[in-house]
Amino acid sequence: MKTILVIGNGMVGYKFCEKFVAQPKHEEFQLIVFGEEPRVAYDRVHLSEFFENGDAEKLTLAPRTWYEKNNITLYTNERVTNIHSTNKTVTTLSGKTFAYDYLVLATGSVPFVPPIKGVLKKGVFVYRTIEDLEQTMKFAESIKGGKAAVLGGGLLGLEAAKAVKDMGLEPHVVEFAPRLMPRQLDDDGSLALQTKMNELGISVHLNKATQQILGNGSIQGMEFLDNEQLAVDMLIISAGIRPRDELAKTCGLEQGPKGGIVVDNTMRTSDPDIFAIGEVALYNKMIYGLVAPGYEMAQVAVDQILGENTQMSASIDMSTKLKLIGVDVASFGNPFTTDDEAHTIVFENKLQGIYKRINISKDGKLLLGGILVGDADDYNMLLQLYQNKMTLPENPEDLILGARGGEGSAVGNVMDLPDEAVVCSCESVTKGAICCSVIDNGNESLKSVAKATKATTGCGGCKPMVSDLVTESLKSLGKTVKVRICEHFDYSRQELYDIVKVRNIQNYDELLDAVGQGHGCEICKPVAAGIFASLYNETANMQQTIQDSNDRFLANIQRNGTYSVVPRVAGGEITPKQLMAMGRIAQKYDLYTKITGGQRIDMFGAKLHELPKIWEELIAEGFETGQAYGKSLRTVKSCVGSTWCRYGMDESVSFAIEIENRYKGIRSPHKMKGGVSGCIRECAEARCKDFGFIAVEGGWNVYVCGNGGANPKHAELFAEKVDKETAIKYVDRFLMYYIKTAAPLTRTAAWLEKLEGGIAYLQNVVIHDSLGIAEELDAEMQRYADTYRCEWKEAVENPEIRSRYTHFVNSNEEDNNIEFVSLREQKMPKAWT
Ligand SMILES: Cc1cc2nc3c(=O)[nH]c(=O)nc-3n(C[C@H](O)[C@H](O)[C@H](O)COP(=O)(O)OP(=O)(O)OC[C@H]3O[C@@H](n4cnc5c(N)ncnc54)[C@H](O)[C@@H]3O)c2cc1C
DSSP: OEEEEEEOOSHHHHHHHHHHHTSGGGGGEEEEEEOSSSSOOBOGGGTTHHHHHOOGGGGBSSOHHHHHHTTEEEESSOOEEEEETTTTEEEETTSOEEEOSEEEEOOOEEEOOOOOBTTTSBTEEEOSSHHHHHHHHHHHHHTTTOEEEEEOOSHHHHHHHHHHHHTTOEEEEEOSSSSSSTTTOOHHHHHHHHHHHHHTTOEEEOSOOEEEEESSSBOOEEEETTSOEEEOSEEEEOSOEEEOOHHHHHHTOOBOTTSOEEOOTTOBOSSTTEEEOGGGEEBTTBOOOSHHHHHHHHHHHHHHHTTOOOOOOSSOOOOEEOOOTTOOEEEEEOTTOOTTTEEEEEEEETTTTEEEEEEEETTSOOEEEEEEESOOTTHHHHHHHHHTTOOOOSSTTHHHHOOSSSOSOTTOOGGGSOTTOEEETTTTEEHHHHHHHHHTTOOOSHHHHHHHHOTTSSSOTTHHHHHHHHHHHHHHTTOOOOOOSBTTBSSOHHHHHHHHHHHTOOSHHHHHHHHBOTTOOTTHHHHHHHHHHHHHOOOTTSSGGGSOHHHHTTSOBOTTSOEEEOBOOGGGOOOHHHHHHHHHHHHHTTOEEEEOTTSSEEEEEEOGGGHHHHHHHHHHTTOOBOOTTSSBEEEEEEOOHHHHOTTOSSOHHHHHHHHHHHHTTOBOSSOEEEEEESSTTOTTOGGGSSEEEEEETTEEEEEESOBOSSSOBOOEEEEEEEOHHHHHHHHHHHHHHHHHHOOTTOOHHHHHHHSTTHHHHHHHHHTSOTTSOHHHHHHHHHHHHHHOOOHHHHHHHOHHHHTTOOSBTTBOOOOTTOOEEEETTEEEEGGGO
């Protein structure tokens, strides 16, 4: 029996073992693995999840029993210190010697720590192992509320910055280059990302060469080449990696000029019995800091040792998508083509923070690469178009603008991909294999397909596409497809709503424990928050960490990092006294004011720490929150009605005020708007609203499911000539039914479109009580109306909630980075001009 020694029990070393024991011939070999870390191999890609739960077990790739079951001898806490290639043995730090026939070096890399003066001070960390994170978390605890910088604005640095923020520290990213993610983004993409980072509360410092770490013993700050300083209490270094190639020196293996063990396309080093794979291997003069190439290297080494002639791909795809929750960033292929080699199409929406760039071959046929910031939903499809050299649509700009004319997505359907398209590049799983797993092997969920094929189990970036393939394959079998909120809950929003209600679940953690898995994400958390709000009329001040970003501070964050203040002006009616009070407050805090389309007044430009003070003064003048930030009722617009207008058939203003006050505060799957018009001239545009009333001869006509915006939709006539009480009863039930059954982020119009039976079905449920739930809907809406409370009043009166409104976690200092200019006698954020 021959012996293979694997040095390094990291992600790639483990993958080598997994692939090896999957081969029938493996029984002819004895496998011995050495890992220097104290634990078995774990998922480093998802290391940041350790910050959330501190549970190392959850990251484990396979338990020790797996190694035992597969006859693999595993030594953890055992570092190999020498290779003696002449007699084919290795020695370990504990003094043991082992002989080998083949040696596989999977020693990975270490974070590069630049030789900066003072870098060894207490409070400076790297971000690579569970132990690194344990130490970082412990230190962060000791500087609670302090400032922390991350040195390096690359993929890992940004991930670390988000972790710093989640630890309750004030995060700063310091980058040497003039842009973020310099290897993946161009200047405009970086700018868009920077805006997004700022919105997340992460400050970015570009063009900063760190000269010195300041402080006595412990870090107190950083000094840059331009002599500027940044006071920080902690620093995480994420400035690249260096391969762990020290063993090469002990036996004379060829190394690259900047490190790494040189391998050929069979993963052999300069010694044919020694292989190198993963981040230690220098292939094509490059170290690839991603798992997908590492896993391919593992497969090549396995096959080569077993006598197959599998070779490493000549070119390695470095496409990546940032895992940072809250910001979509991806780049694929060649993101930086020049005008000579490609046509570039750019779409930018500064208001929404979206930047998309695609590079198209000169003949317009092929996608060569691209960048997506702010919206990377189409990343996987674009990646496939690029990787499979698929012919582009006639108007390639549709790929980033979306198809016009309603023919569906311009990037095409996942089922149009060729069967051989590699969807999961970490595990080399093709579209054909995924569909076959569903259609031929009966795997009907993402989980079971992942288990059977291993797709999604590497970096996880392909999850949305694999999920789509499972759905489409099931549909092709005529099977009903289960709609899931996200990977953490195997339920639709409606099902979760019922679960929370029936089990009387009170908070997100309880819900996750009861019926979820993993740690949750930015999709399921706000959905759960919405459900708790809907069921218990809980304000967004509660369970702050699961709220949408705008809900966390009860305000919409604006482009320059300031916030808007929008008090409720029910029905658009405002007294001169209130107008003057608003004017006075706006003047005092130097806010830009503008009348909104919803008949109220937006006050822009408030700094975070000013919000409670402004609201305190507004509340004292009788105002309450307008919830312009929430998925909830915005406004009920009205015309002046029969009180003032000679055409008016009824008193629309009073009705609008009554309705707005009835539904204010209710959280719903999406924002809701209402309108009340006193006659069919429709000055309040009630038919463009989620619900609307129009006074006609003999009563009120009720309309539902309309909206303006990007996809305008006229509301449908729901009931004719009903009295006011009946109109309210219908809308009560309609809204409650919508709140209970709509998918997340679905406006009423889109919800109705998907409702089988359409408006007639809805009328049956609401008017004729076909489901026997009318009484329940009535009671729930009444409970809402009876338990409403202004969440801004709650925030200013509660010291704990109020204390959240500081720009800097550990001080009351203002954020002086916000700049304004003057325009039409008001101040505007500098970024807008
Ligand atoms: C926070 C973070 C996020 C990441 N996110 C992504 C991502 O989204 N997508 C992606 O593709 N990649 C990502 N990566 C990179 C990915 O984790 C690495 O590419 C992958 O782990 C490399 O695997 P490896 O086995 O080569 O090295 P490692 O996982 O580092 O394993 C090497 C192991 O060998 C051990 N070792 C070294 N020398 C010896 C010795 N002499 N004796 C015994 N043992 C030794 C080391 O202690 C280590 O345990 C991320 C990395 C980090 C740190």
